[in-house]
Amino acid sequence: MTLEGYNRLESELRRLKTVERPEIIRALSAAREHGDLAENAEYQAARERQAFVEGRVLELEDKIRRAKVIDPSALRGKDIKFGATVKVVDEDTDEQKTFLIVGEDEADIKSGRLSITSPLARALIGKQRGDSVEVMTPNGTKSYEVLKVVFK
Numbered sequence: 001m002t003l004e005g006y007n008r009l010e011s012e013l014r015r016l017k018t019v020e021r022p023e024i025i026r027a028l029s030a031a032r033e034h035g036d037l038a039e040n041a042e043y044q045a046a047r048e049r050q051a052f053v054e055g056r057v058l059e060l061e062d063k064i065r066r067a068k069v070i071d072p073s074a075l076r077g078k079d080i081k082f083g084a085t086v087k088v089v090d091e092d093t094d095e096q097k098t099f100l101i102v103g104e105d106e107a108d109i110k111s112g113r114l115s116i117t118s119p120l121a122r123a124l125i126g127k128q129r130g131d132s133v134e135v136m137t138p139n140g141t142k143s144y145e146v147l148k149v150v151f152k
Helices: 003-032 041-066 119-124
Strands: 085-090 096-102 113-115 132-137 140-150
Touching (some): 096 119, 119 132
Parallel strands (some): 096 113
Antiparallel strands (some): 085 096, 085 140, 132 140
16 A cells, blocks of 8 residues: 555544544443443444444554555556556547556545556556556446556
8 A cells, every 4th residue: 555545544543542432432431321221222322333443443453564555656667556647548538537556445536546456457457558458337348548657
């Protein structure tokens, strides 16, 4: 993953541990004061929230522990790979798009961050400027030509 993606995961983990956990503890404590826990909707909701947060904490800790941070600006070459910024043109509509190929947790298509596991990224991996790729989409097959590959 990129350093930005890594920092985003660390920030979320820190927020969950320092903000969410204490809020859940306060909510559980307040709900316990209302009596019978078996029929206490506030208590049940707080427990569900706690289960979600604890699961997410474990997931984030695992991802951070296994993360390999890659600096795209240190990469070189003509072939498309993780960290490449790729400019493509839709061969049917002539619409141009630019994508940064990132890890799954960093993907945000609206900001041009394309997951390495997406069909388009998988089709682009290993290609070079001038190559064409075909990708199956929900609306049928799309063809793209690679216009530019840079690492920045």
